[in-house]
Amino acid sequence: MSKKVYKDKTIVKRRMIFAFFAFFILFFALILRLGYIMVAKSADYKNKAINQWTNVIKIDPIRGNILDRNGNALAISANIYRVDLDLNTLRQYMSKKKVSDKEIANKLAAALEMEEEEVLKTINKTINGKKIGAATLKRRIEKDAADKVRELNIDGVVISGDTKRYYPNNNFLAHVLGHTNSDGKGLTGVELMYNEYLEGRPGKKIAETDSRRKELPYSISQYEKPVNGFNVVLTIDEMIQHFAEKAADQAMKDNKAKAVSIIVMDPNNGEILAMVNKPDYDPNNPWKEGVSYNELQKEWRNRAVSDTFEPGSIFKVVTATAALSEKVIDPKTYQIVCNGSSQVLNKRIHCWKRTGHGHETFVDILKNSCNVGFMDLGAKLGAEKLNKYITAFGFGNKTGVDLNGEAKGIIKQTSKITPLDLATISFGQTNTVSCVQYLTAFNAIANGGKWIRPHVMKKVVSNENNKEIDIKQYDKYDEKQVINHDVAVELRGYLEKVISEGGGRKAFIEGYHIAGKTGTAQKVENGKGYGAGKYIASFAGMAPANNPKITVLISIDEPDPSNYYAGQIATPVAKQVFYDVFNYLALKPDASGKEIAESLLKDIMIPEVRGLKKSEATKILKENKIDVKIEGSGDYITDISPKPGYSIKENSKIILYTGSKGNYNKKEVVVPNLNGYTSERASKVLNSIGLKVRFTGNGLVSGQSIKPGQKALKGTTITLQLNVIGD
Known part of the structure; x- marks a missing residue:
């Protein structure tokens, strides 16, 4: 064998070996790549493949209902529809049918009552310059609109079930219930605080589709049933809420007020039976066109929970409780002289009655709401002891009520309280509180000394097969004894006299024992002193005084400055709420029906009608809701009993004496x-x-x-x- 032939064979052999190894490496690489694709990337490619020949539809659960304590529906979810766009399929459809996006937009806009430009914008929507594959066109549409879209028979237009939150009573209880966003998630109120129970868990449907993304009728679909939300049962009583709403509306109107808040509670367990803020909003339509988000949030804010104010004289209840508890006075022997002011350091602080109340007992300073008397109690207590009770009642801390946006108020630290601060704090200035915070503290006096957390959730229930099953009961009471039981009972007796004899007389109802306190406080404006002519008129009350079943707080914000005194404007509101609730709860009075009816009538001052013709006088009196008995046969009124100026109840009867013109007694009147x-x-x-x-x-x-x-x-x-x- 020649040397050349041998060399050629060696070269061929080497080339074959090289080629073999090259093919082996290539084959091994292909095996590795295939393994990577089949093992490591299996899930990704499987999902892509499934996405190509399946259609996944999310099925929203039905959001749970919100009910009052008696099972009345306050918020429900209605079954409606939504329209989504599979844009890749829609583009294929437009190309195949040779129709423009404007034509499609025009048809969909007509069916859904939308602007054509809005639909066109959704069809051509891009992200980072790339056309998107899917978009939601419109949610929460009724069946007739869904049928119109279905009749268009456009590939890529997907109609599926949806839910809409509906509040059957519109503005009723708006700030407590709150509302949801477009995805059905709670944004405010109970809807937000108990969203995890209400929202449920979504299901899904996976169906095989053809190249045009239409569901194949013979394919096997996968279906995962949604889990509907639980129902939340509130402590709210729909009827008591109705009474509070009615009273708040009337108070707003009568007093030309900026706002009114009313809370009704059961002091024995912290249950909120009613909570209303006026003005309010409609949770069915919380998003108003042309209104900024900040303005909307102001409308949605639950002022009874989120707003704080200097309480004024309703806070004197706390000072009185501290004085009795610490025994710095004996209420049976305590006496003070109010000359209209008191000197504290180098400043003279006036009583609201600058002429003074004169000699007063402990009961008198409560009935008269005497600032001088309460400054004296504050001085006897000292800052440390007074703040001990302020803290025990929960002021300066959130109550933990199950509503969003709660404010904690401002309480001055003991170490920073000057003698001047101590004086003003004792009668309700300097510190700030919220409505729900104050009434929670007031409840402790009503229930025998226990602080109990306020709440609106009573229980969470499921409703499977029309059978109600309790999922969760409210259990965060955090009950604690903050004052002595006997002190609470004693103070209730004194507060009853405030209603029967003192500044709260306009809340008095014969036969029902109401205890309470009024307060008229100037409003702090922008943290820079008190606003001219701006007040908050408040009233807190409980009934029956010997064993309270309900407590009520009335707050009237910025009433007409010509009539802002709480004893005049807040007490009549409370009187109406109390009476409505008494009747509804069938609380038995210790007076006759006639006596109760008379006490509910308005006080009318007898006008001057002497010297007028009989017909003219009777007309005036009738317009004032005064009945008359006429004695004599003359044409003119010669005298009247009782005299003009005397106050009587409306529909009461007075006597008119008649005679000839000029023959009458007009000299004497009643002040x-x-x-x-x-x-x-x-x-x-x-x-x-x-x-x-x-x-x-x-x-x-x-x-x-x-x-x-x-x-x-x-x-x-x-x-x-x-x-x-x-x-």
Whole structure:
């Protein structure tokens, strides 16, 4: 064998070996790649393949209902439809049918009552310059609209089930219920706080489709049933809420107020029976066009929970409790003289009644809401002891109520309280509280000394096969004894006198024992002092006083500055709420029906009608809801009993004496009670019965030179003391 042939064979052999190894490496690489694809990337490619020949439809669960304590529906979910776009399939359809996106947009817009431009924008939507594959066109449409879209028979237009949150009573209980977003998630109120129970778990349907993404009728589909949300049962009583809503609406109107809040609670377990804020909003339509998000949030804010204010004289209940508990006074022997002010360091702090209340007992300073008396109690207690009770009642901390946005208020630290601070804190200034926080503290006096967390959730239930099963009961009461039981009972007795004899008289109902306290506080404006003519009139009450079943808080924010005194405007609101609730709960009074009915009637001042013709006089009295008995056969009114100026209940009967013209007695009248009146209103009343008036000071009437009910001759001058009342 020649050397050349041998060399050629060697080269061929080497080349064959090289080729073999090259093919082996290539084969091995292919095996590795195939293994990588089949093992490592198996799930990804499987999902891509499934996505190509299947259609996954998310099935939303039905959101749970929100019910009142008696099972009445407050928020429900209705079954409706949604329209989504499979844009890749839709583009193929438009190409095959040779139709433009404008034509498709026009048809869909007509069926869904949308703007054509809006639909076109959705069809051509891009992200980072790339056309997207799917989009939601419209949610929460009714069946007739869904049928119209279905009749278009456009490939890539997917119609599926959807749910819509519906509040059957519109604005009713709006701030407590809250509302949801477009995806059905809770945004505020109970909808937010109990979203995890209400929302349920979505299901899905996976169906095989053809190249046009249409579901194949013979294929096997996978279906995962959605789990519907649980129902949330509230402590709210729909009827009591109705009473509170009605009273708040009327209070807003009567007092031209900026806002009104009312809370009704069961003091024995912390259950909120009613909570209303006016103005409110419609949770069916929470998003208003042309309104900024900040403005919307103000509408949605639950002011009874989120807003704080200086409580004024309703806070005197806390100071009184501390004084009794620490035994710094003996309520049976305590006496003080109020001359209208008290000197603290180098500053003179005035009582709301600048002429003073004179000699007073402990009961008197509560009935009169005397600032001087409560400054004395605060001084005897000292900052440390007073703050001990302020903290025990929960002020300065959130109550933990199961509603969003709760404020904790501001309580001055003990170490930073000056003697001047101590004086103002004792009668309700300096510190701030929220409505729900205050009523929770007030409940402790009503229930025998226990602080109990307020709440609106009673229980969470499922409703499988029309059978209600409890999932969760409310259990976060955090009950604790904060004051002695006997002190609470004693104080309730004193607070009952505030209603029967003191500044809360307009809340009195014969036969029902109501205990409570009024408060008229100036509003702090922008943290820079008190706003001129801006007040918050409040009332807190409980009933029956010996064993309270309900507590009520009324807050009227910025009422008409010509009539802002809580004893005049907040107490009548409370009276109506109490009476409605008493009847509804069938609480038995210890008075006759006639006596109760009479106590509910409005007080009417008898006008001057002497000297008028009989027909004219009876017409005026009828317009004032006063019944008459006529004695004599004359054509003119010669005298009247009781005398003009005397206060009677509406529909009461008075006696008119008749005779000839000019033969009548017009000299004597009765001086009316003008406490809390503006100077204009007081002048009008006194002038109408022939009395003259002289004023001293500024503000509302806080004192008068002739006591109410006393007789005076026409032409007599009555001196009225005016004060900026903050009781």
